[in-house]
Each structure stands twice: as C-alpha cells, then as structure tokens.
Amino acid sequence: MTYAIQAEGLAKRFKETEALAGVDLAARTGSVLGLLGPNGAGKTTAVRIFATLLTPDAGRATVAGHDVVREAGVVRSLIGLTGQYAAVDENLTGTENLLLIGRLLGLQRRGARARAAELLDRFRLSDAAGRAVKTFSGGMRRRLDLAASLVGRPSILFLDEPTTGLDPQSRGELWGMLRALIADGATALLTTQYLNEADQLADDIVVIDKGRVIAEGTPDALKSEVGGQVLQVRPLAADDLVRTHALVAETAGTRTQIEGESVTVPVKDAELMPAVVRRLDREGIAVGELTLRRSSLDEVFLALTGHRAEPEESDQPDESAQATDEAGGAVGEHARERAVSST
Numbered sequence: 456m457t458y459a460i461q462a463e464g465l466a467k468r469f470k471e472t473e474a475l476a477g478v479d480l481a482a483r484t485g486s487v488l489g490l491l492g493p494n495g496a497g498k499t500t501a502v503r504i505f506a507t508l509l510t511p512d513a514g515r516a517t518v519a520g521h522d523v524v525r526e527a528g529v530v531r532s533l534i535g536l537t538g539q540y541a542a543v544d545e546n547l548t549g550t551e552n553l554l555l556i557g558r559l560l561g562l563q564r565r566g567a568r569a570r571a572a573e574l575l576d577r578f579r580l581s582d583a584a585g586r587a588v589k590t591f592s593g594g595m596r597r598r599l600d601l602a603a604s605l606v607g608r609p610s611i612l613f614l615d616e617p618t619t620g621l622d623p624q625s626r627g628e629l630w631g632m633l634r635a636l637i638a639d640g641a642t643a644l645l646t647t648q649y650l651n652e653a654d655q656l657a658d659d660i661v662v663i664d665k666g667r668v669i670a671e672g673t674p675d676a677l678k679s680e681v682g683g684q685v686l687q688v689r690p691l692a693a694d695d696l697v698r699t700h701a702l703v704a705e706t707a708g709t710r711t712q713i714e715g716e717s718v719t720v721p722v723k724d725a726e727l728m729p730a731v732v733r734r735l736d737r738e739g740i741a742v743g744e745l746t747l748r749r750s751s752l753d754e755v756f757l758a759l760t761g762h763r764a765e766p767e768e769s770d771q772p773d774e775s776a777q778a779t780d781e782a783g784g785a786v787g788e789h790a791r792e793r794a795v796s797s798t
C-alpha cells in the first residue's frame with residue numbers, strides 16, 4: 456500500500472540536538488494524521504523534511520510514494536504547507552499575497568485572480584481582501600495562511616500548529632475548513648499541542664517526544680490504552696477537597712490529581728470505586744458527585760510524556776512580543792520557503 460505520507464527511520468540532528476531519532480509514521484490517503492508532542496519534540500523538523508525544506512540525516516520520507524529528497528520537485532508540486540509562523544507578507548493585501556503565490560506557481564493573471572477571489576471568499580476574507588495583512592487579526596492571518604497554502608490545489612497538506620494562538624471560535628472555524636478539505640479528498644499531517652484538536656480532527660495519532668515515537672494509534676485506542684478509565688470525585692463541601700484528595704490517593708495507591716473541585720484518579724481495578732465510596736463514608740465526607748469516565752487525551756499525554764501539553768498562547772500580550780520576535784527572525788526564511796515551495 457502506498458501511503459500519502461510516510462516516514463521510515465527518519466533522523467535529523469542539529470549539532471548536539473537529536474531532533475529526530477528514527478521516526479516511523481504513515482498517513483493513509485484521505486486521512487488526517489495528528490503529530491503530537493511537547494515543545495521541542497521534533498514536530499516542525501519532521502514537517503520541514505516532508506516539505507523538502509530540510510534533508511534528513513538518515514531514513515526516508517515519501518509523499519504519495521515520491522522521495523522527498525530525490526524527487527523534491529514532484530513533492531513540492533503535490534503539497535501545501537502552513538508553517539508554524541505566518542508566511543504571508545505583512546505589507547501586501549490579502550489579495551496581493553494570494554496573487555503573488557498564484558503567479559509564482561505559474562498561473563496566468565486571470566487564473567491567479569480567480570483563484571485568489573475564490574479562496575478569499577471560502578475563508579471569509581473577501582471584505583478584508585484589500586487591506587494590508589498587518590491590519591488583520593490573528594485568526595484572519597491564520598485563515599489567509601491556510602488559503603495561501605491551497606492556491607496550487609495541493610492534495611496533501613502539512614499543517615504545523617495551524618490554530619495555535621487562536622481563540623476557541625476561530626479555532627472551531629478553522630477545524631470546519633480543514634474538515635471540508637479532507638471531505639474533498641485531501642490528506643493532512645497536522646501537528647498540534649491541543650489534544651482536543653487531535654481528538655476532533657485526526658484519524659490516527661503519533662505522539663513523539665525528544666525525537667522518538669512514544670505512542671501511536673487512533674484517538675480512542677490511545678485513550679483506552681493508557682489509563683483506561685478515570686474516577687472523578689467531588690466532595691459536597693469544597694473544604695473537604697484536600698482531605699478527599701489524601702484519602703483517595705491512599706485508597707488507590709496511585710497518582711491522583713485535583714482538577715477544579717474534584718479529585719481524579721486513574722482506575723485500574725474495578726474494586727477502586729466501591730473502596731473509595733466506603734472510605735469516604737467512613738471518614739464522614741459527603742460526596743457531591745462521583746463519576747467514572749474514559750480518560751481524556753490530556754491525561755493520556757500526561758501519562759506518556761510526564762507533563763501536560765502547554766500550547767504557547769501567542770495571543771497573550773506579554774508572549775506576543777516573543778512570538779513576534781521569533782516570527783520576525785523567521786520571516787526571511789519563510790519568504791524563502793514560500794518561494795522554494797512555489798517553484
């Protein structure tokens with residue numbers, strides 16, 4: 456079987472940093488593969504190799520069966536890339552950005568114009584199309600970025616944290632747009648630190664940490680593989696929370712957590728729930744709520760990597776300076792990337 460996107464033993468080192476240490480992954484045609492991992496896991500490195508912007512030190516990567524190193528030109532003609540940092544030109548308008556890319560891709564003036572108008576309409580940017588991108592909101596920029604990667608009608612998309620920094624509404628809109636693209640037959644590799652995003656969009660998930668695959672499977676399989684079920688206990692009186700936490704931890708003998716007004720604990724033994732109820736009853740703690748649910752992808756991630764996913768919220772004022780710095784540093788590079796991927 457030929458996968459739309461496939462890597463075998465992919466490795467890349469930057470001086471002493473082993474960004475990828477032998478990664479295998481594959482996405483079936485028409486599916487979404489979620490590539491998850493904490494900061495520095497190697498997600499962007501993998502995407503850049505697939506997008507022919509970096510060459511691997513070892514292993515191989517193919518797009519629709521074409522080797523990304525030996526057949527880089529073919530690969531470029533098949534893919535669309537939405538990078539982690541916006542790649543559109545701030546000083547041009549929305550329309551100008553898309554026209555420029557269309558012309559670089561070899562479209563005639565009229566064809567480029569029609570494609571730009573169509574995409575701007577589809578991404579609800581028609582009203583702002585004549586404004587310089589620097590006046591766009593974060594969500595509008597992200598939508599334009601996605602539109603820019605679609606000018607050449609790619610069937611295989613690489614989306615590197617496409618929704619980082621967006622508010623929940625814009626994120627939901629972008630999810631809808633991605634779903635429509637997939638329904639039209641596209642294949643996507645999506646990196647994200649939002650676990651619910653992977654849960655919502657991905658057919659399969661590969662979790663990497665420090666350049667290695669640490670788990671893979673469908674979102675459901677991952678959820679039931681790690682942790683299984685979670686018992687959630689909320690004491691009736693909020694004052695009892697700390698004591699409830701201690702008692703549940705003692706009864707379960709495993710790691711427990713306080714989440715809001717509840718204590719959560721992974722359930723590995725069917726006896727745990729009745730044991731917790733008896734214990735709390737004996738200690739005179741009234742229980743307001745007791746539920747057994749499947750562990751969330753967040754909990755799976757925590758169990759796998761030892762820490763929670765912490766997306767950078769680039770909308771936050773004090774972090775936006777840093778994000779701008781990074782983006783600024785990368786502008787030249789991205790302009791080059793765009794030019795490269797457009798030849």
Ligand SMILES: Nc1ncnc2c1ncn2[C@@H]1O[C@H](COP(=O)(O)OP(=O)(O)OP(=O)(O)O)[C@@H](O)[C@H]1O
Nearest residue numbers: 469472474492493494495496497498499500501539
């Ligand atoms: N051009 C480079 N030069 C040196 N080190 C690099 C370079 N690119 C990436 N790295 C390092 O390789 C590792 C993997 O980086 P990568 O950007 O692939 O991670 P990531 O999973 O995309 O992280 P994030 O979630 O923060 O975007 C990191 O330790 C990073 O510092």
Ligand SMILES: [Mg+2]
Nearest residue numbers: 498499500539
């Ligand atoms: Mg990255």
